[in-house]
Amino acid sequence: MVSTTTEPPDEPLVTTTTTAPVETTTTTIVLTNSFRGVTAETIKLGFASIDFEYFNETFGFNLTYANYDDTVNVYVDHINATGGIVGRMVEVVHAHFLPVGPVTAEAACIELTQDHQVFAVMNGFAGPGAENVNACFSAIYDTILVGGKPTPEQLEQSTAPWISYDISLGRRGRAFVNLLEETGELSGLGPIMVLGANAEYEPMMVDVADALSSAGAVVPISVANPDTGDEMATIAYLEVLLERARGEGVSTIFVVGEAEYALQYLFSMGDEFTVLILNGDSANSWATAPPEGIERSGRLLTNKSFESRGDADMADCLNIVEAGLGHEVLSPDLLQEGEKNYWAALQNTCKSFELFRHIAAAAGPDLTNESFRAAAEALDTFSFTGVPYASLGPGKADARDTLSLAEWNHEAGVWTALSPPMNVR
Structure with a gap:
């Protein structure tokens, strides 16, 4: 008889886990009075905007744009309620100007930079005679400006960073040509004449003509109007010019300026x-x-943005501003005649402060003109309110890279999009 022995089953393996204490290192951010307008607790920013109410009263206009102050204050409250910028709270100082001539813009520049000693200015000046005063901030008083549309010459003269949330006119011509090419429209335009509004646009005209030629378009004529500002002289000049254009087979005119x-x-x-x-x-x-x-007119084509309430990249800005103002902010296409327009205030406020906050946060606790410049040059690609494609970098101070091709709809009397928003960097 064979004896069989059954071994008891193995005991379950007992394991012992010992958890060693995890050493954590806490980095303390030390905030100091790092620059003019920057203390350990606050950043003082200026906001320059048109006084539409006074403008209407002074010149008898009936513009329905709301002044920007309330919208700006709402957005600054939001920044501070969500931690400020690297722990610093934002203080905002308002200065107003009229969009005609340099006088009120120059006074606003001195008020912000000398009287209030702000670290940076948002939005800047606009309008004939006022727009050129933007250089007062960056070139004369060494103060950062986020806004405006600097020319290459103005950027070269600036000692402080001047960042635009828009696309520069200098880059826009080539971007327009790229849009026409990518959408297939360029091939059907035939020979193109480049017409400058005046001689100041000649460098831009050269760039546009070069971009068109590189894309395969024929550019037989590129000229600037020598009689700008004089209606009768302009008409007389164009009559002669268009005869020449017909002789050269021109079917499209690219107007610069x-x-x-x-x-x-x-x-x-x-x-x-x-x-x-x-x-x-x-x-x-x-x-x-x-x-x-x-x-x-015949067919009209351009490049522009089509920003509306339904855009996903508008949602945060709209929610913040509408909650603070206590009412809806409608895009211009939804406004009734005479209804107050808060859209421009919303757009310029959110874009300027978002861009500033993005760069200043990247600059870190030691916030100065130079750390701000270094942060902007290292930013590369990003997005912000109404601008899904944007970038900054060395030699690129205009953030917006987003454009759509558009055509004038004669029946509806509006611009209509021929393409989705495209990256034209």
Whole structure:
């Protein structure tokens, strides 16, 4: 008989885990009075904006734009309620100007930089005669500006960083050509004449003509109007020029710069020429105040942004501002006649402060002009309110890289998008 022995089952393996204490290192951020307008507790910022109420009273206009102050204060409250900027709270100082001539803009510049000693200025000046005063901040008083549209010459003269949340006119011409090429529109435009509003636009005209030629377009003529500001002289010049253009087979005219009289005359030509307009954002007002003769014009193409309440990249800004103001902020296409327009205030406020906060946070606790400049140059690609494609870097001070191709809809009297927002960097 064979004896069988059954071994008891193995005992379960007992393991003992010993957890060693984890050593943590706490880094303490030390905030100091690092620069003019920057203390250990606060950053003092200026905000320059048009006084629309006074402008209407002074010049008899009936513009419906709301002054920016309330919207700015709401957004600054939001920044401070969400930790400020690297722990510093934002103090804002308002200064107002009129968008005509340099006098009120110069006074506002001195008020912000000398009287209040702000670290940086948001938004800046706009309008004929006022826009050039933006250099007062960055070139004369060594103060950062986030806003405006600096020229290469102004950037070269600036000692403090000047960052624009828009796209520069200098880069816009080439970007427009790229849009036309990428959407397939360029090939159907035929020979193109580049027409400058005046001689100041000649460097931009050269760049546009070069971009068109590089993309395969024929550019037989590139000229600037020598009689800008004189309606009759402009018409006489264009009559001769267009005869030359017809002889060269031109079917499209690329207008560089703000050329009111020239556009009116080109509109009167009907559909003989397709007209390309360099800066479509400057033509946003055409929906409510169309230029004279546009109903007679042929095809009009431009590049612009189409920002609306439904955009995903507008949601945060809208929620913050509407909650603070206590009412809806409607885009211009949804406003009733005479209704107050808070859209411009919302756009410029959110964009300038978002961009500043992004850069200043990257600059770290030692906030100075130079640390701000270094942070901006290292930022590369990002997005912010209404701008899904943006970038900054060495030699690139204009953040926006987002544009759509647009065509004027004669029947509806509005610009319509021919492309989605595209990255034109």
